[in-house]
Amino acid sequence: MEVGMIARNQPRPEFTIQIVEAGTAACRLYGPAKTNVADIAKLLGKSPASIYKIFPSKASIWDAIAEDFFESDLCFTAWADGDLASVADRLKDTALGYHRLILNALRNDSQMFKLTVLAAEGDWPSFRNYLKRLHNGVGELIRAGIAAEEFLPTNVDLAAACFCASIGVLLDPRIIGALPSSHYEFSAEELVCYSVSALKGIQPNRRAIPISQRPGQRSP
Structure with a gap:
């Protein structure tokens, strides 16, 4: 899986944090292999499309979640x-x-x-x-x-x-x-x-x- 970069000029930086936090919660709940963007969107009460406005791919979301875990x-x-x-x-x-x-x-x-x-x-x-x-x-x-x-x-x-x-x-x-x-x-x-x-x-x-x-x- 190739990891892409986070989209530039993010319209809502705070939403990026929310996506990472929800993604972490979903990963702990379902595991990284079974978690999908729809699961993250559901936890946020948003649509998958709104997440893809911030992250261009599922791979870039997973990398951001991993980055946060490595750092914290x-x-x-x-x-x-x-x-x-x-x-x-x-x-x-x-x-x-x-x-x-x-x-x-x-x-x-x-x-x-x-x-x-x-x-x-x-x-x-x-x-x-x-x-x-x-x-x-x-x-x-x-x-x-x-x-x-x-x-x-x-x-x-x-x-x-x-x-x-x-x-x-x-x-x-x-x-x-x-x-x-x-x-x-x-x-x-x-x-x-x-x-x-x-x-x-x-x-x-x-x-x-x-x-x-x-x-x-x-x-x-």
């Missing part, structure tokens, strides 16, 4: 300066915080979680924006860690991209929804600590995992 329910705010002992701790807390929010959606808001999976699978703008916010937040913390001499000087954008990629199994709804937590031989905290240690330029102290037991590897 899956956006973790990092601790402010001084709340944690070090920048490294703040980075760990941020990564684990995002992971906890996704797990909470999986367990307690299953229909909206399914929508995030669709957004990830379709590479919707809402999912790309989610990754961009995460990347930017991690980059800010890495930059602060370098300034505080906790992390080695490095290319911040590249380091942020590598860090996010290294903990992707904790942040991507496609992976989280498809695999049981027992699939991995490490905990979320272990993985985050391992990735943070690379920014410090030190070798993490943890037990080695036999190659045959690592994700994606099969025993001979």
Whole structure:
């Protein structure tokens, strides 16, 4: 499903918010696969045609609903300066915080979680924006860690991209929804600590995992 853009020069911006809110309610009620524009219009007491005046397609409505969910329910705010002992701790807390929010959606808001999976699978703008916010937040913390001499000087954008990629199994709804937590031989905290240690330029102290037991590897 291709995701279109929201129509420009929207005549009633407040109506856009109402559509997203009603769409979220309908998605939670019927699920993203069974919800249609008529369901949203019915909740609003409007006609489907009035919704299409704001959004050019059903795909653009779904992307707007997903964007709102990513921003409101899956956006973790990092601790402010001084709340944690070090920048490294703040980075760990941020990564684990995002992971906890996704797990909470999986367990307690299953229909909206399914929508995030669709957004990830379709590479919707809402999912790309989610990754961009995460990347930017991690980059800010890495930059602060370098300034505080906790992390080695490095290319911040590249380091942020590598860090996010290294903990992707904790942040991507496609992976989280498809695999049981027992699939991995490490905990979320272990993985985050391992990735943070690379920014410090030190070798993490943890037990080695036999190659045959690592994700994606099969025993001979």
